[in-house]
Amino acid sequence: MRFVKLHGSGNDFVVFDNRQGEVYKFLGDLNIKLEDFVVKVCALHTGVGADGLILIENPDDPENDFKWQFFNSDGSVAGMCGNGSRCAVRFAYENGIADKKVKFETLVGVIEAEVLDEGKRVKVLLTEPHSFKNMHIRVKNKDIKGYYINTGVPHFVVIVDDLEEFDVVTYGREIRFHETFSPSGTNATFVKVNSEGIVNIRTYERGVENETLACGTGAAASAIVAYTQGLVRRKPIEVRTKGGDILRIDFDDDLKRVFLEGSVYKVFDGFLYKEALYY
Incomplete structure (x- = not known):
């Protein structure tokens, strides 16, 4: 199953395109819970290694570009992540999911963002503090x-x-x-x-x-x-x-209105093999 690893200022994330439910099918075949999947993928040495994992999914409101599910490396759910959101936006832009003006759904509401320098920089409007x-x-x-x-x-x-x-x-x-x-x-x-x-x-x-x-x-x-x-x-x-x-x-x-802007780095494209989840 294909993934992309990106990082924002060293805060690194594994991103999957789950708009067709590919991740759920993958886990269903292996009978593995989503939380356990996150932990294994984010694990250093035996997994890809990351601070978090992001699933890009279809939005509930068609006015928005996508919805995300965000997980910390321990499998817990987080409502928001500033650097993770910038990585998700670059992924969406490069995969034709969003244009340079982006709106996506999170547990804390709709986040607006702007793609700069062809995705190498992203500016995000965070939720109101x-x-x-x-x-x-x-x-x-x-x-x-x-x-x-x-x-x-x-x-x-x-x-x-x-x-x-x-x-x-x-x-x-x-x-x-x-x-x-x-x-x-x-x-x-x-x-x-x-x-x-x-x-x-x-x-x-x-x-x-x-x-x-x-x-x-x-x-x-x-x-x-x-x-x-x-x-x-x-x-x-x-x-x-x-x-x-x-x-x-x-x-x-x-x-x-609070804005976060910074560089986003694409580390690599990869394919996750099933055997990685059995370790």
Whole structure:
């Protein structure tokens, strides 16, 4: 079964065209659950390896170009993924599913996007942020000040003094599973603004359960926090990910419209063999 692997700033995804139900037929023949399929495909070493998996499907509303199903690498469903959405848009554009102006259906609503540079860059209008508030939580006997905001998925943003040496995995995991955010948990994004006004971030992602090289919704959350707290004063805001890429975040002052723009890389086309799912 054919797939394409793409990544946005190092955040990598396996994408399948499921408009004809090919994935469901494939799983039916093997008697494998969709959740188990996702885990096996996303597994390092024994699978393709990815932070998430995307199914491109026919839209419920013919006014839209497609519908997606998005899964984290642990098989859990996510309503939104900023970098994943950019990869899905490039896939749809290159396969004639959408033109340069794109609308697609997600669990959090219809997402609008624009294809730039023939798909090598994509600009996405994220869902309207909500639940923005300052918070203090106790983590490992320390009082952690942060900013909670939902940019399609929840993020707890923490400003740190030394981002490079910060223990993202340890503190990220503690925050992700903190009782304050139960039962669904939160992503944890750590931020340092440099002298040039670039927002540097590292993110521990819920569902991947580890630090990833990039997180689009985390970049948006961090840019909003940095701007509202006076750490940066100009928009659009440049956010540097752990993978080294720069994401561009722009938004209205009332936070009604938030845009995420960045490069999308096509890694390879491939064919998934059934025997990969038996390991």
